[in-house]
Amino acid sequence: MMTQIVFYVFAAVLVLSATMVVCARNPVHSVLFLILAFFNAAGLFLIAGAEFLAMTLVIVYVGAVAVLFLFVVMMLDVRFAQMREGVQRYAPIGAAVGGVLLVELIMAFTHWRVAGNIGQITHLVPSSPTRTNTAALGDVLYTHYIFLFQTCALVLLVAMIGAIVLTLRDRPTGRRQNIDRQHDRIPQESLEMLQVPLGAGVAAQGGFLRPHDSYDVAAVPGTYGTEAWRAREAAEQTQTALVVITPAQGAKGQDDE
Amino acid sequence: MHPVITDYLPVLIFGCIAVVIAGAMLGSSLLFGHQKPYAEKTSAYECGFEAFDDARHRFDVRFYLVAILFIIFDLEVAFLFPWAMSLSRIGWFGFLSMMGFLGVLVVGFIYEWSKGALDWD
Numbered sequence: 238m239m240t241q242i243v244f245y246v247f248a249a250v251l252v253l254s255a256t257m258v259v260c261a262r263n264p265v266h267s268v269l270f271l272i273l274a275f276f277n278a279a280g281l282f283l284i285a286g287a288e289f290l291a292m293t294l295v296i297v298y299v300g301a302v303a304v305l306f307l308f309v310v311m312m313l314d315v316r317f318a319q320m321r322e323g324v325q326r327y328a329p330i331g332a333a334v335g336g337v338l339l340v341e342l343i344m345a346f347t348h349w350r351v352a353g354n355i356g357q358i359t360h361l362v363p364s365s366p367t368r369t370n371t372a373a374l375g376d377v378l379y380t381h382y383i384f385l386f387q388t389c390a391l392v393l394l395v396a397m398i399g400a401i402v403l404t405l406r407d408r409p410t411g412r413r414q415n416i417d418r419q420h421d422r423i424p425q426e427s428l429e430m431l432q433v434p435l436g437a438g439v440a441a442q443g444g445f446l447r448p449h450d451s452y453d454v455a456a457v458p459g460t461y462g463t464e465a466w467r468a469r470e471a472a473e474q475t476q477t478a479l480v481v482i483t484p485a486q487g488a489k490g491q492d493d494e
Numbered sequence: 495m496h497p498v499i500t501d502y503l504p505v506l507i508f509g510c511i512a513v514v515i516a517g518a519m520l521g522s523s524l525l526f527g528h529q530k531p532y533a534e535k536t537s538a539y540e541c542g543f544e545a546f547d548d549a550r551h552r553f554d555v556r557f558y559l560v561a562i563l564f565i566i567f568d569l570e571v572a573f574l575f576p577w578a579m580s581l582s583r584i585g586w587f588g589f590l591s592m593m594g595f596l597g598v599l600v601v602g603f604i605y606e607w608s609k610g611a612l613d614w615d
Contacts, residue, residue, distance in 0.1 A: 240499055243506065283502055293572050301565040308558050375576030379588040386591060389573075390598035393566050397602040400562040401611045404555045 244284050251277035264310040272303045288370040559611060570599050 254277065257270040275298045282291035352358075365373075378386055538545045577584075577592050584591075606612060 243499070284499060289576060297565070297568055297572060301561070301568050305558070305561045305565065308561055312553060312555070312558065369579070371576045372579040375578075375580030375588075376583055378573075379577055379580075379591040380584050383587075383591050386573075387594055387598070390595040393569060394598050394602045397563065397566050397599075397606060400559055401606050401609055404559040405609060405611050 240284060244281070247277045247280040247284070251281065265307070268303060268306045268310055271306065272299055275299050275303065286370060289374055290370075556614070563606060563611065566599075566602075570596070 251274055254270045254273040258267045258274065261267045261270060275294055279291040279294045282288075282294060368376075540546070573595065574592075577588065581588065
């Protein structure tokens with residue numbers, strides 16, 4: 238009794254949400270109704286005893302395929318007004334395809350015969366108190382149905398290669414990480430060790446310098462360094478009429494030392 | 495009653511309670527809340543300035559590629575669960591069958607790695 242109630246609730250919500258997938262005005266809402274339909278289908282699988290399929294449906298379809306559908310909906314750049322215009326034009330084609338499908342389904346299910354000895358085929362028992370549904374699947378999937386299983390691997394391989402071939406474009410301008418080059422770097426290429434005289438600080442050597450250009454070059458003149466350092470340097474330049482060391486010369490001087 | 499249903503009865507009750515609580519929250523805010531929508535209030539909020547554009551932009555196809563590659567490996571892992579459950583019964587044949595399956599997918603994995611499909615600029 239309980240099972241029947243649960244079945245009818247799941248089935249009714251499934252049919253209603255599947256109808257809403259087609260009828261919803263907003264494609265994003267359609268995808269959300271599709272997720273609801275997936276959840277209810279998982280409930281129906283559970284009632285049928287197909288525990289593993291129910292969980293796979295939730296993980297794969299809700300977790301991944303629905304996200305993919307959302308991507309597609311976002312990527313299509315749909316204009317709802319334009320989409321409405323197409324409905325009238327494509328309705329006959331859609332109705333024809335749907336009618337053919339319906340006729341085929343009726344033909345398939347009216348000629349469906351269940352084998353009389355289905356109870357005796359032990360490996361078809363979905364689950365029992367001694368063997369869970371997942372174990373029952375595993376017992377036959379990898380040995381009895383090995384051909385279908387390996388075909389499945391090839392289908393996945395084709396999907397992988399197809400997705401890469403269709404969507405991956407080489408971008409020459411892209412700043413892609415070159416991991417080998419990054420690992421080959423050594424500190425000496427980017428760092429320079431300086432002998433700083435005691436008490437003089439690095440200001441005497443022209444401030445902090447990078448190997449090939451100092452921050453002075455990049456920064457707006459007079460803005461680099463602390464306030465005290467700028468004041469002291471300005472005082473030095475006015476008091477001692479030394480040759481003004483440009484930052485480039487300063488950098489060279491560092492290399493010589 | 496099927497044994498699976500009795501196993502999952504707590505999940506069903508949990509789901510029913512979740513639906514009731516969510517419905518109560520939404521329904522009561524719909525019933526008792528003051529709702530005076532106007533164009534300014536219902537417009538998209540973008541940190542104070544006017545919305546530049548519609549949110550429905552095309553975006554890079556590489557997001558799609560990452561999602562597809564994720565689904566493929568997701569399915570691969572889904573196949574591993576029943577195999578792990580019944581490995582003691584299906585023997586070497588079942589083990590090698592799965593190794594063949596994994597080998598085919600490793601070929602694809604090497605391909606996508608060497609093509610740089612897993613890199614992001």
